[in-house]
Amino acid sequence: MDARFYNADDIDIELLANNMENIYRAQGYQAQHFGDNNQVMVQLKKGSDFEALIGLQAALSVIIQRSGGGVLAMIGQQKWMDKAAVGAVGIIAAPVLWPLMITAGAGAIRQASLGNQVLNVVDGLVRQQRPEIQIGPVPMQIMPQIQRQWAPPPPQYLPPPQYNQPAPVYTPPPQVVDAQSVPAPSSKRLRCPSCNTPYEPGDTFCTGCGKSLVTLCPNCKSEVKDNASFCPKCGASIYQPGTQTQAAQPVQQSQPTYTPPQAQVQYTPPAPTPVYTPPP
Structure with a gap:
């Protein structure tokens, strides 16, 4: 953010804020300030310029406070605030002061020019009270305190999205049918x-x-x-003697009996009949 340090601690801060508010109201700006003689915030807003440069709901804000044996003036942008609400909680509880250089190109140049114009007005009003005042940059010894108090917070770390495994759905096991509970079909047939x-x-x-x-x-x-x-x-x-029929016994088939083949009869020719031959 742009800032100036005035090496004097007897500057009337509230008078400085009142004069600054009157100057810009005369130029058609909406202007307001709140605070006390140790710290004050001046906000400026004009539709045609500020809505195009720093946003519809934003306002150019100048914070003037006593710090490090002198007076510090810082300029930035901030949401147009409710004066009654800020008066109840104080400037310290107000939102952070964002820098003006947030756009690119010609818009950034116009923002820087607008901020320098406002700081030049503050310089002139301070010299009206103390003509011999020395104006310089913010001293290094108070820079960490100013950054902690008014600098925008660092970007928050966003952890990567975690994959949540869906809860397992209970699936009942298949029911085992007991084979003994199911009667087997009877293999006995009626005869x-x-x-x-x-x-x-x-x-x-x-x-x-x-x-x-x-x-x-x-x-x-x-x-x-x-x-x-x-x-x-x-x-x-029902009983009649001699007429009751007993159940027939199952027919048992006889096993085949092996019969050896008959021996073949071989023909034997008769022996030759001797022929009688008479003696001579």
Whole structure:
């Protein structure tokens, strides 16, 4: 930021701010100041110039304060402030003073020229109070204090974005079906008690021998259960001696028996019959 140091500590700072405010109000600027005789801030704002140079909401700000056995004047830009709010918290709690040289090209030159004009006005007002005043740059011994107090804060470090792994979604394990809980299909087939021919449940007669596959009452011919002793329809006894048919035993196929081949008869010619030859 641009600054001047006046090597005198008896300058009336409030009178300096009042005179500066009156000069720029006469030129059509909006002007305000707040503070006390140890530190004061003067803000200047004019729509046609300042809105184009330092932003719509910004104002050229001059801070004048006692420091290091003299008076320090600093110039920069700052948001146009509420005078009542600043009066409650003080200038120290106000936002930082940003430098004017923030744009490029002709805009930066105009900003620098505007800042020099304001500082030249401050120089003239100071010399009205102390004509023999010495004007110079900011002393090195108070420069760190001024930078800590009014310099813009350093850019904040922004850590790189971290990848947040999504939370794992619980997937239940596949259910194992117990093989013992599922009844296996029965491999035992129903067979006719007479001829041992297989039949399906619900068949009434055997497809092999034609006999009935259900037990019938001998009296009313109603179907009864196999283990019933009496008919549930007529009450007749189901048991009849000599008529109960035992279940046929499964037919067992006989294993083939090896039969050796018959020996072939060889022809044997008869022995020659001796012929009798009479003696001579």
